[in-house]
Amino acid sequence: MNSPSGFRQHLLLTLNFTKKYDEIEPKHSLRQPPTAGFRIIENQLCFLAPRCISIPKMNYIADLHIHSPYSRATSKNSDLAGLYGWAKLKGINVVGTGDFTHPAWFATLKRELEPAEPGLFKLKNETAVPSPLADVPLPQGPVRFLLSAEVSCIYKRGGKVRKVHNLLYVPDFDSAERVNRALGTIGNIISDGRPILGLDSRNLLEILLENAPQGFLVPAHIWTPWFSIFGSRSGFDSVEECFADLTPHIFALETGLSSDPDMNRLITGLDRYALISNSDCHSPSKLGREANLFDCGFDYFSMWDAIRANSHDNFKGTVEFFPEEGKYHADGHLDCTVCLHPAESKELNNLCPACGKPLTIGVLNRVMELADRSEPLFADNSPEVFSLIPLPEILGELAGTGSGSKKVLREYSKILGTFGSEFELLLNLPIECIAESNSLLSEAVRRVRAGEVFRQPGYDGRFGVIKAFEQGELKKLVCNS
Numbered sequence: 001m002n003s004p005s006g007f008r009q010h011l012l013l014t015l016n017f018t019k020k021y022d023e024i025e026p027k028h029s030l031r032q033p034p035t036a037g038f039r040i041i042e043n044q045l046c047f048l049a050p051r052c053i054s055i056p057k058m059n060y061i062a063d064l065h066i067h068s069p070y071s072r073a074t075s076k077n078s079d080l081a082g083l084y085g086w087a088k089l090k091g092i093n094v095v096g097t098g099d100f101t102h103p104a105w106f107a108t109l110k111r112e113l114e115p116a117e118p119g120l121f122k123l124k125n126e127t128a129v130p131s132p133l134a135d136v137p138l139p140q141g142p143v144r145f146l147l148s149a150e151v152s153c154i155y156k157r158g159g160k161v162r163k164v165h166n167l168l169y170v171p172d173f174d175s176a177e178r179v180n181r182a183l184g185t186i187g188n189i190i191s192d193g194r195p196i197l198g199l200d201s202r203n204l205l206e207i208l209l210e211n212a213p214q215g216f217l218v219p220a221h222i223w224t225p226w227f228s229i230f231g232s233r234s235g236f237d238s239v240e241e242c243f244a245d246l247t248p249h250i251f252a253l254e255t256g257l258s259s260d261p262d263m264n265r266l267i268t269g270l271d272r273y274a275l276i277s278n279s280d281c282h283s284p285s286k287l288g289r290e291a292n293l294f295d296c297g298f299d300y301f302s303m304w305d306a307i308r309a310n311s312h313d314n315f316k317g318t319v320e321f322f323p324e325e326g327k328y329h330a331d332g333h334l335d336c337t338v339c340l341h342p343a344e345s346k347e348l349n350n351l352c353p354a355c356g357k358p359l360t361i362g363v364l365n366r367v368m369e370l371a372d373r374s375e376p377l378f379a380d381n382s383p384e385v386f387s388l389i390p391l392p393e394i395l396g397e398l399a400g401t402g403s404g405s406k407k408v409l410r411e412y413s414k415i416l417g418t419f420g421s422e423f424e425l426l427l428n429l430p431i432e433c434i435a436e437s438n439s440l441l442s443e444a445v446r447r448v449r450a451g452e453v454f455r456q457p458g459y460d461g462r463f464g465v466i467k468a469f470e471q472g473e474l475k476k477l478v479c480n481s
C-alpha cells in the first residue's frame, strides 16, 4: 500500500508530529516503563516487578478488553472459569480480567488467580474447569489473565460534556489496589464493574501513572459516538486535546468493532499510535471477536514493548470485524429504520428524513470528518490486519438460522472437536483441510480470509450483517452439490 512518495510523506508527517510532541513538557517523565526495583509509592516501599527479557518468543493471541459479571448487562458465565474455558475453545492465550476496580471482582481475582509469567496470572484450579461445550475437549495451550479495567470518565472540558471510556492495565495486584484506592475517593466504584466517574481522562491517567508506574492506559473503542475519545457525541478531535501534557504516555488506541486500521490510518494525527483490537465482550462465548496477535515473550512486559514498538516483528497483527458489522458504523436512526452513508447524511444536514431529529452520526462519518488522507497509509512494519467473521455467524449463514441456534451450536461443537480452536480454523488451517469435511464451510472461510464478503452496515446501535454468500447463492450451491 506504500508508494515511495507516500512513505516519504509519512516520514515527513511523523517528523512534524515528533516536533510538536517535543514542545510539550510532560509533568511525568515516565516515557519508558520503569525498571525493576524498590520505589516509594504513596509513602510505602513498593517492589516493581522485573521486566523479564529472557522469556522466549512465542506466538499467541490476546483479548485485552472484557467485562466481568459485575458490569451491567453481562452474562453470569463471564466468571473466571467461563472465560478460561471459552478462551481455550477460541484459541486465546491472554485474557484481560476486566473490572479490577470492582471490589468483589477484585477479591475474586485475588482468590482464584496465582502469579504465572511476569505480569500474567493463571487460574489456580484450571485443570478442574469443564469445557463450556459438553462434547468438546478443551484444546491445548496456556490461558493467562492480565489485570485490566475500564473506567467511564464523564466530565466537562471546554464548555462541553465529555464521555470517554479508558482501559487500564497493571502487572500486579498491589498496583491495582493502589489505583482502586485512589479511584474510590473520587466516586462510586462499587455499583458497576465499569465505574462511571466524574474524572477527566487526563487525571485518570495521572492517577494510574502515580499509583502503577508499570501500568498503561489505552482509550477504548475510540470512535463510539456516545462514549469515546473521538465520539461524535462525546469526545475530542485529537489525543492531545484529551490527555494534554500527559499525551506522551498514550501509545495505543483501541479501534473498536465499528472501525478498522484502514479507517484509522486515514488520519495523520494517529500515525504514532499502535492500534489494538479487543472483543469488549459481555459474554465469554463472544471472546476474541476482535483480538491481538503477538510473536514475543509470553509476559506483560514483552506485550507492552511489542505494542509500543508497533512493529509486526513482535506485534504481528489484529483480528478485526469487518467494520461494517460494528453497531455504529453508518449514520441513522434505529427507531426510524433509517441507515445512511455519511454523504447522504450530509445532504440531509445530518437530520433524519423520517422524524427530522438529529441522526446518530456513526464511526465512518466521524472518521471522514477527521481524515486528512484519501488513502490509508501504513508504515512498512505495521502489524497485519485479519478481518474475520466469528465462526458461529458463518455457521448461522450456512444453516439459514441465527448464530445462536441449536443447529449452529451442534455444528460448532463438531467442528471444534475436529479442527481444534476457532482461531486455528479461521486463521491457520489450509482451506483444503476444511474442504475434506465441509466444502461449503471451506468456501465461506476462503471468502472471509480474502475479504470477498457482502456487507450491510450497522447503525445507531444495531449490528451490521456480513455474509460470505450472496442472496440465493447458497441455495444454488446446495442444489448443485
Ligand SMILES: [Zn+2]
Binding pocket: 150, 165, 220, 221, 227
Ligand atoms: Zn466501553
Ligand SMILES: [Zn+2]
Binding pocket: 333, 335, 336, 338, 352, 353, 354, 355, 356, 357
Ligand atoms: Zn428518525
